[in-house]
Amino acid sequence: MKQAIDFAREAFFAPAGLTEHNMEQVFSHLLNKDTTLADLYFQSARYESWGLEEGIIKSGSYSIEQGVGVRSVCGEQTGFAYSGEISLPALLESAKAASAISRAGQSGSVNAWKVTAPSRHLYGMDDPLDSLSETDKIGFLQQIDSIARATSPYVQQVMASMVAVHEIILIMDESGRMTADVRPLVRANVSVIVQRKGETESATAGGGGRFNLDFFLNGDKAREYAEDAVRKALINLDASAAPAGSMTVVLGNGWPGVLLHEAIGHGLEGDFNRKGTSAFAGRIGEQVAAKGITVVDDGTLEMRRGSLSVDDEGTETQCTTLIEDGILKGYMFDRQNAALMGTNSTGNGRRQSYAHLPMPRMTNTYMRAGGHAAEEIIASVDKGIYAANFSGGQVDITSGKFVFSASEAYMIENGKLGRPIKNATLIGNGPDVLTRVSMIGNDLQLDTGIGVCGKDGQSVPVGVGQPTLRIDGLTVGGTATA
Amino acid sequence: MIELEKRFDIATEFQAMAERMLEAAKARGATAAEVDIDKSTGLSVEVRMGTVDKLQYHRDQGINLTVYFGHRKGFASTGDFSSQALEDTLDAACRIARYTSEDEFNGLADPERMATEFPKLDLYHPWELDAEMAIEMALQAESVAREHDSRITNSEGAGVDSHAGLSLYANSHDFMGIRHSTRHSLSCAVVAQEGDSMQRDYWYTVSRVPGHLESADTVGAEAAQRAVRRLNARSLSTREAPVLFVPQLARGLVGHLVGAISGSAQYRKASFLLDSIGQKVFPEFVHLREDPYIRQGLGSRSYDSEGVATQVRDIVKEGVIQGYFLGSYSARKLGMPTTGNASGSSNLLLADTGVSFVDLIQQMGTGLMVTELIGHGINSITGDYSRGASGYWVENGMITHPVEEVTIAGNLRDMYQGIVGIADDVDERGSIRTGSILINKMTIAGQ
Numbered sequence: 001m002k003q004a005i006d007f008a009r010e011a012f013f014a015p016a017g018l019t020e021h022n023m024e025q026v027f028s029h030l031l032n033k034d035t036t037l038a039d040l041y042f043q044s045a046r047y048e049s050w051g052l053e054e055g056i057i058k059s060g061s062y063s064i065e066q067g068v069g070v071r072s073v074c075g076e077q078t079g080f081a082y083s084g085e086i087s088l089p090a091l092l093e094s095a096k097a098a099s100a101i102s103r104a105g106q107s108g109s110v111n112a113w114k115v116t117a118p119s120r121h122l123y124g125m126d127d128p129l130d131s132l133s134e135t136d137k138i139g140f141l142q143q144i145d146s147i148a149r150a151t152s153p154y155v156q157q158v159m160a161s162m163v164a165v166h167e168i169i170l171i172m173d174e175s176g177r178m179t180a181d182v183r184p185l186v187r188a189n190v191s192v193i194v195q196r197k198g199e200t201e202s203a204t205a206g207g208g209g210r211f212n213l214d215f216f217l218n219g220d221k222a223r224e225y226a227e228d229a230v231r232k233a234l235i236n237l238d239a240s241a242a243p244a245g246s247m248t249v250v251l252g253n254g255w256p257g258v259l260l261h262e263a264i265g266h267g268l269e270g271d272f273n274r275k276g277t278s279a280f281a282g283r284i285g286e287q288v289a290a291k292g293i294t295v296v297d298d299g300t301l302e303m304r305r306g307s308l309s310v311d312d313e314g315t316e317t318q319c320t321t322l323i324e325d326g327i328l329k330g331y332m333f334d335r336q337n338a339a340l341m342g343t344n345s346t347g348n349g350r351r352q353s354y355a356h357l358p359m360p361r362m363t364n365t366y367m368r369a370g371g372h373a374a375e376e377i378i379a380s381v382d383k384g385i386y387a388a389n390f391s392g393g394q395v396d397i398t399s400g401k402f403v404f405s406a407s408e409a410y411m412i413e414n415g416k417l418g419r420p421i422k423n424a425t426l427i428g429n430g431p432d433v434l435t436r437v438s439m440i441g442n443d444l445q446l447d448t449g450i451g452v453c454g455k456d457g458q459s460v461p462v463g464v465g466q467p468t469l470r471i472d473g474l475t476v477g478g479t480a481t482a
Numbered sequence: 483m484i485e486l487e488k489r490f491d492i493a494t495e496f497q498a499m500a501e502r503m504l505e506a507a508k509a510r511g512a513t514a515a516e517v518d519i520d521k522s523t524g525l526s527v528e529v530r531m532g533t534v535d536k537l538q539y540h541r542d543q544g545i546n547l548t549v550y551f552g553h554r555k556g557f558a559s560t561g562d563f564s565s566q567a568l569e570d571t572l573d574a575a576c577r578i579a580r581y582t583s584e585d586e587f588n589g590l591a592d593p594e595r596m597a598t599e600f601p602k603l604d605l606y607h608p609w610e611l612d613a614e615m616a617i618e619m620a621l622q623a624e625s626v627a628r629e630h631d632s633r634i635t636n637s638e639g640a641g642v643d644s645h646a647g648l649s650l651y652a653n654s655h656d657f658m659g660i661r662h663s664t665r666h667s668l669s670c671a672v673v674a675q676e677g678d679s680m681q682r683d684y685w686y687t688v689s690r691v692p693g694h695l696e697s698a699d700t701v702g703a704e705a706a707q708r709a710v711r712r713l714n715a716r717s718l719s720t721r722e723a724p725v726l727f728v729p730q731l732a733r734g735l736v737g738h739l740v741g742a743i744s745g746s747a748q749y750r751k752a753s754f755l756l757d758s759i760g761q762k763v764f765p766e767f768v769h770l771r772e773d774p775y776i777r778q779g780l781g782s783r784s785y786d787s788e789g790v791a792t793q794v795r796d797i798v799k800e801g802v803i804q805g806y807f808l809g810s811y812s813a814r815k816l817g818m819p820t821t822g823n824a825s826g827s828s829n830l831l832l833a834d835t836g837v838s839f840v841d842l843i844q845q846m847g848t849g850l851m852v853t854e855l856i857g858h859g860i861n862s863i864t865g866d867y868s869r870g871a872s873g874y875w876v877e878n879g880m881i882t883h884p885v886e887e888v889t890i891a892g893n894l895r896d897m898y899q900g901i902v903g904i905a906d907d908v909d910e911r912g913s914i915r916t917g918s919i920l921i922n923k924m925t926i927a928g929q
Contacts, residue, residue, distance in 0.1 A: 053750075056583035062574040063559040064567065076530070081539040084561040097539045100613065134581045157750055193752055193863065202752065202863050242868075244891065244927035245720035275530070276636050277673050277682060355542065394856040394870070398673055398682035399715075401887050403857035403870035425859035425868040425889050427927075477859070477868040477889025479925045481720055 004125065005115050008170035008180035012042040012068075016087045020113050023172055025088075026070075029095040031108035031174060034074040037335055038098075041069040041312065042086065042170040043354040048129045049163040052141035069354040070094040073336050074102045082355045113178045118309040118316045122302050123210035125182040128164040131212035137162055140216055144190050147226040154237070155230060156200075157193040162186075164213055171314040179314035184210050185305070185461060187449065190225045194233040201239075203232035203407065207448030211303045232389065232408050235420045242409065242424035242478025248384030249426065249474040250377055250412065254445040255389060257464035260295055261365050261453065262393040262402040263430040264288070268322050268330075269455075270337035270348070270360040272397050279400030279431050280328065288328045289434030292370055295323040297332055299347055299363030305449040306364035306463035310347070313358055317347035322365075323434070334360045352458040362453060366465035370440025374468040377439045379415040385476060386410045386417055387426070400430040403477075425477040433471065441468030485608035486523055486646045486662070493648060493660050496521075500652040503547060503568060507654075510576050512549040514590050514654045516788070519545050522647030527616040529624055530639035534617055540645065549575045553584045590788065591810035591820055596657040597785035597792070604777045605663040609644045609692040616642040619698050623670040626702030631710045636673035638682060640702070643667045644692075657789035665780075666692050670701050674709035681715065683708035688911050690778045708853075715872060715884035717928040724849035724902075725890055725924045726842060726876075729909035731855055732832075732919040736770065738894055739763075740827045740914075741862055743803060745812020754865030754894060758803045764898050767835050770798040774828035781913025787825035795821070797830065832916035834906040842905040842920050844879040850926055851876050852890065865894035871926075888928040897921050 013019065023040065030038045044066040051059040068091060069082040079101025081094035099106070132140075144160040165185040172178050187208030194201055205228035207221060216222065251259060264280070272278035280288070289295070299317025301307050308317050313335050321329045333341070334349030337360055350361035378386055386409065393404030405425045411418040446465035453462040486492065496519045507515035524540035545568070546559045556579030560571045624640035644666045652658040669686035685704035687696035727735060739755070747753035755763060774792035776782050783792055788810055796804045808816070809824030837845065852873040859868040868891040874881045892900075905917040 050581075056585060057581060058583065058585060059555070059557065060578035060582050061557040061559070062578055064570070065561050067561065077534050078536045079538075080536065081541075083541060084543055094539075098537075101534065101537050138581055157752065159750075193750065195751070200751065200756075200863050202861075242891075244889075244925050246927075246929050275638070277638055279680065355540070357536065357538070392858055394858070396682070396854075396856060396872075398680055399712075399872075399886060401856070401870065401872070403859070403889070405857055405859040405868070422864075422866055423859065423861055423868065424891065425857050425870055427857075427870045427887055427889050429887060475717070475887065475889060475927050475929065477870070477891050477925075477927045479868075479891045479893075481722060481925055 004180035201236035205229040252388040257466035270333035313349035364463035369444035516653035524645035622698035630706035638671035640670035681712035715886035749815035
């Protein structure tokens with residue numbers, strides 16, 4: 001069977017007539033006596049997307065991105081250059097530029113390459129762009145449009161899109177390790193606008209992962225996404241002003257796990273902790289969450305959007321325990337920050353593309369299940385809100401303050417779900433929000449595969465998840481002060 | 483030195499490449515086509531805690547191609563400029579166009595709207611900068627910041643960036659435009675600590691002209707002051723109060739307006755300011771002007787991404803919306819002429835109300851001065867607004883304490899009507915130029 005490394009050789013070496021021996025030459029320019037880490041990151045990515053709006057296929061696009069990033073690390077210092085052209089002269093020039101980070105003369109070499117492959121592959125190598133015919137791709141979008149319009153007469157606009165990406169990467173590092181990965185990624189999204197008596201609202205739904213496009217057809221995802229988007233938009237039409245102030249908040253399972261991503265995930269990335277700029281720095285072993293709470297970052301889940309067989313430094317991904325039974329256990333590391341903190345990479349070294357430097361990034365971050373039924377949790381609240389869905393969030397890692405915005409929420413009164421309320425932002429303090437969790441649901445769920453995380457101008461696909469949670473005292477940013 | 487070496491040779495080469503691609507599209511049966519070719523080069527250095535952290539050399543290039551077969555459209559792009567890649571890109575765009583739908587509003591902008599005059603906008607100012615100079619400048623900014631106050635205990639670093647680029651746009655109306663531009667910046671971010679309170683803040687300067695950047699000393703000192711003054715911030719009790727947006731954030735309020743009166747939001751009926759031309763959305767002292775021709779401006783351009791000539795015009799006059807931001811597609815959908823905004827707004831200038839920042843704080847009396855917003859809690863369809871905020875509580879015109887972990891909420895329509903003053907402390911570090919904006923009332927949620 002054709003291995004990832006064969007795809008990589010075909011994509012990067014064959015067209016330019018490059019050999020592994022040439023790469024030894026590149027490394028001889030890149031390495032010196034101060035070098036602690038050096039790598040070449042070859043990437044070839046093909047993207048295709050289709051967009052429907054007003055019932056017609058309005059847009060389609062295809063693009064190819066390829067190039068090589070060259071990195072030389074000396075302790076805390078990093079030199080980096082990249083080229084969209086994959087050729088020996090371009091590689092040598094980039095190596096020279098990247099190695100300028102150190103004044104030490106060239107020294108060291110890689111004399112033999114050893115191909116390493118991850119112990120398990122979490123996704124297939126097929127090209128998702130070719131996994132459906134164009135007619136089927138377009139048919140799927142048209143199906144979303146007709147289902148959404150049939151679901152409610154108030155639907156005014158339906159925008160649907162389908163994106164497929166096929167990526168081949170090759171990492172060659174200073175130890176002579178040569179690792180390749182072939183990564184599929186697909187996503188479908190629907191956004192609807194509903195109008196009733198002059199009131200307008202919108203909502204979105206979607207999903208995806210590291211598999212082929214037939215996932216959407218086989219699972220009748222057109223219906224699921226279209227109906228979900230229309231349902232949420234109609235609920236928002238009925239919504240009244242959200243309350244303002246601190247109150248008990250019940251968070252739904254699945255995508256609301258964006259709480260964990262913002263409130264604690266970013267703060268546990270190795271770079272911020274190595275530099276001491278995170279509100280969580282130096283707090284390993286301390287209680288940062290209520291007993292019973294365990295949070296992990298797990299890059300090893302099959303076919304999930306945030307999963308990787310190997311990270312962008314060639315390290316096999318793992319399931320890293322961040323918080324165990326309320327106690328802070330560990331950070332997420334890339335190679336550089338791990339080395340500086342005297343530990344090993346956790347397989348969280350990720351980058352947006354060959355033109356960006358790797359950093360510690362999350363994969364799939366979720367909280368393990370507890371013992372309560374969701375209904376029981378809602379029934380326990382006299383007065384508060386239930387936030388079933390969110391649109392996204394942001395964090396200030398130094399002060400620890402984070403926000404996330406509800407896109408579907410209801411009042412809870414006397415243990416019962418009441419009127420829907422308008423979109424409101426929730427704000428809290430990362431290091432203590434999880435200490436206020438008083439009930440953990442038994443209904444852990446991961447999101448549908450829609451997450452994009454931004455850090456330092458770089459975007460990567462991620463996953464989140466959690467069971468239903470009750471948090472006592474979170475500030476809700478509505479407008480109704482009474 | 484960060485310059486696009488041989489940029490005139492590159493321009494000549496790109497012209498030939500664009501002509502070949504437009505010809506080849508025609509040969510494949512396309513009735514119209516347009517192509518963008520971009521190339522840029524840059525240097526970024528980051529220092530942290532007195533030593534170099536990152537040294538990065540950037541070199542990017544890309545081609546975007548759109549083909550039309552009658553009213554059907556296909557798009558493809560590539561970063562590879564080899565002739566094989568260009569052929570593949572042409573084939574891909576044509577393949578895409580076989581499957582997209584007929585859309586009578588598709589097509590190039592009308593030929594008579596193509597820009598014919600190209601006034602000098604003075605956007606290209608390469609910097610005599612090498613890695614060592616850049617490192618020295620960043621180190622200076624960081625060291626000034628760290629020495630500014632004993633409570634500055636840590637640093638996220640300081641950085642210098644310099645980029646030079648060339649961008650060509652051509653279409654089958656025989657329009658061809660070439661732009662050369664540069665952009666340079668210096669930034670610094672430090673962490674202040676006192677007891678359990680830890681706060682980060684930053685400052686930056688950006689310009690097309692290296693000599694117009696603020697000094698490393700200024701950037702470092704400003705970053706330090708901003709981090710220190712946030713220490714010991716606390717939440718507020720939930721209340722209604724006036725809110726003052728400092729210029730960096732006031733820019734966002736103008737940005738939400740641009741989104742709401744953009745052509746795509748209007749034709750999709752996805753705007754809280756639907757059909758708002760002629761509506762008095764702001765008080766009558768509010769005037770917003772678009773001027774694409776400011777020399778050295780960060781948003782300056784003489785033609786948009788369809789080759790259409792840009793224009794100086796009023797967007798808001800005496801509080802009343804005068805026009806939308808339209809490209810040819812949304813213009814046709816709305817039955818209006820394009821405004822030369824296919825690539826969004828150019829430079830926008832919000833007139834002040836003849837008051838300084840200090841005057842505006844006095845005018846507010848008691849309320850919240852917001853200096854940072856987090857989250858994306860803006861519903862562009864309803865105008866509902868709810869975001870995490872930090873800043874300072876002001877009583878009787880005097881700052882009493884820093885504030886964090888609150889949200890500010892309202893509806894953009896009410897917020898726009900509720901503007902009571904705009905100061906003259908204009909922030910020129912972006913294409914939207916505005917001073918501080920004071921809004922009479924918002925809901926602040928806290929503990």
